[in-house]
Amino acid sequence: MYCPKGNSSLYYNILHQKRVAEILLSALRFDLFSYLENWETPEAVAEKSGLHTRSLAQVLNALVSLGFIEKKQNTYRNTPQSNEFLNRNSFVYLGESLIFREKMMSLKDIDERLQMGPIAEVIRNNSGVEVYDFYEAARISIPEMYTGRVQAFIAAATSIYNDKPPKNILDLGGGSGVLAIELIRAFPGCQGTIFEHPSVAGLPRELVIKEGVSEHITVLEGDFNRDDFGDSYDLIIAAGILDFAKDHFEYLMNKLYNALNPDGLLYLVTHQIREDYLSPPERILGWLSSHLDGLDLLLTEKNISEALRSHGFKKIQAGTVGGTFASLRGMFFSK
Numbered sequence: 001m002y003c004p005k006g007n008s009s010l011y012y013n014i015l016h017q018k019r020v021a022e023i024l025l026s027a028l029r030f031d032l033f034s035y036l037e038n039w040e041t042p043e044a045v046a047e048k049s050g051l052h053t054r055s056l057a058q059v060l061n062a063l064v065s066l067g068f069i070e071k072k073q074n075t076y077r078n079t080p081q082s083n084e085f086l087n088r089n090s091f092v093y094l095g096e097s098l099i100f101r102e103k104m105m106s107l108k109d110i111d112e113r114l115q116m117g118p119i120a121e122v123i124r125n126n127s128g129v130e131v132y133d134f135y136e137a138a139r140i141s142i143p144e145m146y147t148g149r150v151q152a153f154i155a156a157a158t159s160i161y162n163d164k165p166p167k168n169i170l171d172l173g174g175g176s177g178v179l180a181i182e183l184i185r186a187f188p189g190c191q192g193t194i195f196e197h198p199s200v201a202g203l204p205r206e207l208v209i210k211e212g213v214s215e216h217i218t219v220l221e222g223d224f225n226r227d228d229f230g231d232s233y234d235l236i237i238a239a240g241i242l243d244f245a246k247d248h249f250e251y252l253m254n255k256l257y258n259a260l261n262p263d264g265l266l267y268l269v270t271h272q273i274r275e276d277y278l279s280p281p282e283r284i285l286g287w288l289s290s291h292l293d294g295l296d297l298l299l300t301e302k303n304i305s306e307a308l309r310s311h312g313f314k315k316i317q318a319g320t321v322g323g324t325f326a327s328l329r330g331m332f333f334s335k
């Protein structure tokens with residue numbers, strides 16, 4: 001009799017994980033968790049959601065089996081964890097973020113893309129802003145940031161700036177601008193600039209007004225690979241942006257160095273890509289879709305640390321980014 005050496009269940013577990021993702025995404029698209037704050041029958045949820053009662057009851061049972069919701073007699077309710085992250089009424093509701101990220105990184109057309117190859121124009125321009133919907137990415141990242149990222153950043157900044165708070169900060173490619181907004185709140189008297197691409201800048205501009213910090217924060221728009229982003233900063237936040245300057249890396253590193261005051265700090269969040277581009281797997285896979293489109297942007301950790309060293313930056317503190325992106329590291333550098 002043949003004697004197997006490997007573990008064949010591995011592949012079937014992967015198919016199960018795909019079904020878990022499919023049912024979770026469907027439940028999010030129909031907002032099921034927002035109806036399940038309290039114990040509800042399938043009939044009541046079907047009436048509110050317009051879904052078919054029998055089919056909904058089966059999906060609810062499957063969600064119970066996966067631990068997303070609980071069941072008591074014929075009623076269902078969110079677990080505390082689902083209520084925190086999957087219920088639209090929560091401050092850190094991640095439903096839209098999960099749906100967006102799944103679409104952004106999807107490999108559903110991988111067969112076709114393997115046959116057709118990349119898009120010539122994407123290869124030619126190699127520009128992240130032409131491929132990614134950064135406006136939507138910045139919008140859906142707001143609740144993600146409050147799952148721990150903002151808190152970890154403010155805690156690290158507070159410990160570093162214990163004696164002498166920064167007076168003038170820049171959030172370069174700041175997306176929604178949440179890090180700058182919360183930093184200004186943590187250090188009253190500090191002025192901030194959020195620099196964003198014109199296709200995104202409207203979002204931080206609106207948020208700064210909504211959060212009542214427009215007297216302390218200016219939103220500048222432009223292309224950080226070409227345009228001036230000011231100088232005399234005590235702190236520059238460059239979180240998740242260096243890859244988008246891959247073809248202009250020397251230029252951007254010089255500009256970052258020169259834009260900082262002599263005792264200024266640079267806060268970097270990078271993707272920690274290994275030199276052989278084989279790890280970490282979740283990031284290699286997460287970027288695969290855009291790489292198949294034709295982008296070639298990822299910088300390795302070695303590229304980045306060598307550039308920092310050659311420009312005279314010294315690492316002073318590293319810590320976790322926290323929350324949804326806890327596997328990333330945030331690092332402070334001095335000049």
Ligand SMILES: C[S@@+](CC[C@H](N)C(=O)[O-])C[C@H]1O[C@@H](n2cnc3c(N)ncnc32)[C@H](O)[C@@H]1O
Pocket residue numbers: 128129134135138141172173174175176195196197200222223224225238239240241244269
């Ligand atoms: C991965 S997101 C990071 C956003 C934010 N810093 C954060 O940590 O969540 C990259 C950001 O860089 C911006 N960006 C990319 N290329 C840019 C360019 N050439 N000029 C200005 N902004 C750019 C995008 O609009 C996007 O908001």
